[in-house]
Amino acid sequence: MGTVYAIANQKGGVGKTTTAVNLAACVAEAGYESLLIDMDPQSNATLGLGIDKYAKPTVYDALVGDLELRSAVVESGIARLAVVPAGPDLAGSTVELPRLPGSENRLRDVLAPLRDRYAFVLLDCPPSLGPLTVNALVAADRVIVPVQAEYFALEGLAGLLDTLALVQRELNPKLTVAGMLLTMHDGRTRLAQDVEREVREHFPALVFETVIPRNVRVGEAPSFGKPVIHYDPHCAGADAYFELAKEVAARG
Ligand code: ADP
Numbered sequence: 001m002g003t004v005y006a007i008a009n010q011k012g013g014v015g016k017t018t019t020a021v022n023l024a025a026c027v028a029e030a031g032y033e034s035l036l037i038d039m040d041p042q043s044n045a046t047l048g049l050g051i052d053k054y055a056k057p058t059v060y061d062a063l064v065g066d067l068e069l070r071s072a073v074v075e076s077g078i079a080r081l082a083v084v085p086a087g088p089d090l091a092g093s094t095v096e097l098p099r100l101p102g103s104e105n106r107l108r109d110v111l112a113p114l115r116d117r118y119a120f121v122l123l124d125c126p127p128s129l130g131p132l133t134v135n136a137l138v139a140a141d142r143v144i145v146p147v148q149a150e151y152f153a154l155e156g157l158a159g160l161l162d163t164l165a166l167v168q169r170e171l172n173p174k175l176t177v178a179g180m181l182l183t184m185h186d187g188r189t190r191l192a193q194d195v196e197r198e199v200r201e202h203f204p205a206l207v208f209e210t211v212i213p214r215n216v217r218v219g220e221a222p223s224f225g226k227p228v229i230h231y232d233p234h235c236a237g238a239d240a241y242f243e244l245a246k247e248v249a250a251r252g
């Protein structure tokens with residue numbers, strides 16, 4: 001059975017989607033069957049893989065309707081990487097989900113029949129701790145927390161860890177933190193170095209050794225509908241996401 005990773009942080013713009021898309025592409029490139037599920041109504045992961053955000057069906061139809069999740073799986077055009085797209089309809093599920101029976105378990109339940117097919121399932125979460133993120137955390141085995149190497153990086157992390165502990169206690173005892181990932185790190189600045197030191201001191205053993213540099217190619221790749229390893233395989237961002245894939249696979 002494969003491992004399910006939620007990529008979560010309630011802050012927006014910290015590199016969740018970038019990490020979900022690029023980590024998924026790197027594990028697929030390394031030979032693992034992988035599935036990326038876009039859990040954000042903004043559909044940035046869907047768009048970043050060149051899939052139309054008005055494509056139907058989406059993860060919404062499986063979460064709220066009674067469609068089987070496998071009917072919403074589409075090919076990404078990249079070997080071994082399949083995708084369940086999101087669309088704007090997913091926004092409504094934050095209201096609809098809590099009204100449904102077993103609302104926190106919907107994703108876990110629809111994902112269950114597919115888990116054997118994929119070595120890695122990555123869940124790209126929206127920037128909130130609402131019902132969609134809770135569904136992802138209940139369906140997941142591990143959480144990856146991207147942390148932008150900027151001022152205020154630690155702000156909000158305590159709240160996120162509290163939510164993780166709550167989900168672990170009440171809904172999903174097997175959930176663990178795979179690691180915190182420093183993203184958009186600009187090694188030339190004192191600030192990035194200070195933030196990195198602070199995060200590592202605060203959360204020893206929890207921070208991935210791999211650091212994702214701020215890299216123009218990483219930022220450009222989604223506008224071409226490609227992960228960075230397919231857009232510019234030799235840039236620093238592609239190297240970093242490859243290293244991360246190795247570290248994630250090694251941590252198990
Ligand atoms: P989130 O999903 O947490 O909201 P994104 O992954 O969408 O964050 O990243 C926010 C913005 O930062 C996007 O425009 C993305 O392209 C850009 N970005 C993310 N990581 C990097 C990086 N390592 N280097 C340069 N730009 C990045």
Ligand code: MG
Nearest residue numbers: 016017040044
């Ligand atoms: Mg995002």
